[in-house]
Amino acid sequence: MIASPGATMGVDFEQRVDYDRLRRERLARARAALERSDLAALLLFDMNNIRYVTSTHIGEWARDKMARYVFLPRNGDPILWDFGSAAKNHRLYAPWLPESSWRAGVASLRGALPPDTGTTEGLARKIAGELRDRGLGSGPLGLDITDVPTIVALQAEGIEVRDGQQVMLDAREIKTEDEIALLRHASGMVDAAYDELYRALRPGVRENELVALANRVLYELGSDEVEAVNAVSGERCSPHPHVFADRLIRPGDQAYFDIIHAFNGYRTCYYRTFVVGSATQAQLDAYKQCREWIDAAIDAVRPGVTTRDIALLWPRAQDFGFDNEEECFGLQFGHGVGLALWERPIISRLNSLDHPVEIKEGMVFALETYCPARDGYSAARIEEEVVVTKTGHEVLFKFPAEELLVAGTRYYRGVDLLGERPRAEAAAGGVDGQAVAGTST
Numbered sequence: 001m002i003a004s005p006g007a008t009m010g011v012d013f014e015q016r017v018d019y020d021r022l023r024r025e026r027l028a029r030a031r032a033a034l035e036r037s038d039l040a041a042l043l044l045f046d047m048n049n050i051r052y053v054t055s056t057h058i059g060e061w062a063r064d065k066m067a068r069y070v071f072l073p074r075n076g077d078p079i080l081w082d083f084g085s086a087a088k089n090h091r092l093y094a095p096w097l098p099e100s101s102w103r104a105g106v107a108s109l110r111g112a113l114p115p116d117t118g119t120t121e122g123l124a125r126k127i128a129g130e131l132r133d134r135g136l137g138s139g140p141l142g143l144d145i146t147d148v149p150t151i152v153a154l155q156a157e158g159i160e161v162r163d164g165q166q167v168m169l170d171a172r173e174i175k176t177e178d179e180i181a182l183l184r185h186a187s188g189m190v191d192a193a194y195d196e197l198y199r200a201l202r203p204g205v206r207e208n209e210l211v212a213l214a215n216r217v218l219y220e221l222g223s224d225e226v227e228a229v230n231a232v233s234g235e236r237c238s239p240h241p242h243v244f245a246d247r248l249i250r251p252g253d254q255a256y257f258d259i260i261h262a263f264n265g266y267r268t269c270y271y272r273t274f275v276v277g278s279a280t281q282a283q284l285d286a287y288k289q290c291r292e293w294i295d296a297a298i299d300a301v302r303p304g305v306t307t308r309d310i311a312l313l314w315p316r317a318q319d320f321g322f323d324n325e326e327e328c329f330g331l332q333f334g335h336g337v338g339l340a341l342w343e344r345p346i347i348s349r350l351n352s353l354d355h356p357v358e359i360k361e362g363m364v365f366a367l368e369t370y371c372p373a374r375d376g377y378s379a380a381r382i383e384e385e386v387v388v389t390k391t392g393h394e395v396l397f398k399f400p401a402e403e404l405l406v407a408g409t410r411y412y413r414g415v416d417l418l419g420e421r422p423r424a425e426a427a428a429g430g431v432d433g434q435a436v437a438g439t440s441t
Contacts, residue, residue: 002181006188008222022178023055023096026171027078033171034074040136041073042164043127043154045107046144048339049168051265053078054101056094058086060225060262066110066146071127073134081105081126108147115149124153131159142167173336173344174362179266180387183337183364186223186263187385187396190270193217193259194399201276201407203251207231207244214259223261227341230258233276237379238372240331251277251411254373256381265339269366270397271383274407283380286373287404290380293332293369301359301367301386301393307347308356310334314349314369321372325350331370336363337385363388364396380404 003014010016030053034042044050045066051057053070062068062083070080081103082090090102105126106119113119131138141154142164154161175183193214200213211229218226231244233255242258249255256273273290275283296313314332322328325348334347345357345365368383385396 002177005181005184008185017178017181019055019178020096022176025176025178026052026055029171029174029176030072030168033167034072034142036170037142037167038140039074039142039162039164039167040139041071041131041134042142042144042167043146044070044072044144044164044168045146046165046168048172048265049144049165050080051339052168052172054080054094055096056080056082056086056090057224057265058083060227064110067107069105069107069123069146071130073130073136075134075136077101079103079130081107081123108149111147111149115153120147120149120153121156123150124157124159127154128157128159144168169344172338172340174360175338175364175387176362179338180362180364182264182266183268183385183387184396186261186266186268187270188398189218189221189223189263190259190261190268191397191399192221194257194270194272197257197272198274198405198407201249201255201274202409203249203276205249206246207233207249207255208246210257211244214257218259218261223263224265225262227260227262227267228258229260232256232381235377237381238377240370240379240381242330249276251408252280254283254378254380255407256379258381258383260341267337267339267341268385269335269337269341269368269383270385271368271381272399272401273380273382274405276408277406277411279404279406280373280375280378282373282375283378284404286371286378287380287382290369290371290382291402293371294367294382294384297334297367297369298384298386298393298395301388302391303359303361303388305359306356307334307345307352307359310347310359310367311349311352316349320370328370331368333369334365334367336365338364359388361388361390 047063050070053072067083070078072078077097079101087102087104091099108119138158139160140162141159142162144165151161196217210231214229215226233247233249234253237254253276259270293314297310300310317325317328329350336343336345364387366383366385370381372379382401386393
């Protein structure tokens with residue numbers, strides 16, 4: 001058991017996240033998945049796979065560069081060709097792999113170094129040499145992501161190139177105890193961000209200001225990276241644009257947020273919906289329906305059910321205003337969460353009805369639902385993250401979402417102050433108007 005969830009200091013008096021164990025278990029799972037495949041080795045450019053195999057990280061700025069690559073053979077330690085001085089840093093401070101695992105190397109940088117520089121040919125020669133030295137011939141070699149010139153260069157070396165991403169997704173599908181603890185901590189940080197957002201939501205604030213606030217809270221709490229804070233309000237709620245703007249919040253607006261960040265690499269995808277000042281019946285009805293859809297999905301989660309069983313609990317595209325499942329993909333949705341935002345399983349009526357995947361103990365995934373309101377522009381969006389346990393599930397998110405929360409100043413009519421109790425107090429001359437106005441209804 002991991003003690004003191006949410007603690008980040010290393011201490012001597014209790015067992016917390018064990019990073020040595022995390023490194024060992026992730027690499028062991030990657031090796032086991034490779035052994036189960038028919039591949040001789042993996043060549044990985046995806047930053048999430050690189051971190052999973054080598055437990056190295058040089059900053060989120062490197063995520064879209066494809067500047068680093070790791071070679072994982074069936075017989076031997078992984079070799080990471082890293083960006084410049086990072087290799088020297090690893091030789092000094094990353095003792096969990098031998099110094100020979102850390103090498104400086106240059107890839108094509110998504111084509112910024114064009115083929116005529118010889119960069120891709122040099123990379124391919126290195127990989128061909130490593131395969132030969134280990135008696136692995138010319139492959140087959142599994143790749144996760146790369147550019148076309150790199151694939152062409154590898155094939156020119158006589159290497160058979162195949163898909164390696166599925167092997168890594170096999171490895172990462174079931175989370176270790178330490179991975180789940182890090183996912184839980186990342187979720188707790190977003191709980192805090194939502195508390196601040198709820199306090200700040202009011203007429204006159206802009207969506208981008210709320211995005212800035214959430215970023216500040218998360219970075220101060222130790223986030224590796226705030227990948228996105230989507231803030232959507234008012235008439236922007238339906239259809240869902242999936243991005244924030246500089247829109248001014250007004251009284252009566254519905255507002256929903258998606259907070260995506262990482263703690264020690266482990267991510268969140270965390271929606272919550274509010275209304276500012278007061279709620280209409282249309283907004284309340286949409287939220288109630290959205291909550292019913294997600295609760296039905298959560299209640300179904302346990303080992304042995306399939307993604308099809310969950311997807312069937314959600315409405316068809318045509319039931320909430322869309323022509324087909326592609327048009328509403330990502331609205332009634334489930335996706336694995338780990339080092340990447342979207343891992344296995346992916347749950348949707350688009351793919352899960354005909355290609356069901358078994359739900360297994362140790363999976364961690366987010367479930368999210370969406371319901372447009374009948375006013376034509378408001379909408380509700382809710383998301384919960386669950387861990388599949390031996391007998392069912394555990395929900396990781398804690399910020400309340402059972403009912404639609406009203407944020408900002410609560411507006412009351414004068415007649416609202418004349419309920420039976422305030423009326424009796426008024427007759428006795430004892431009404432404290434300020435106190436009554438501040439109570440909830």
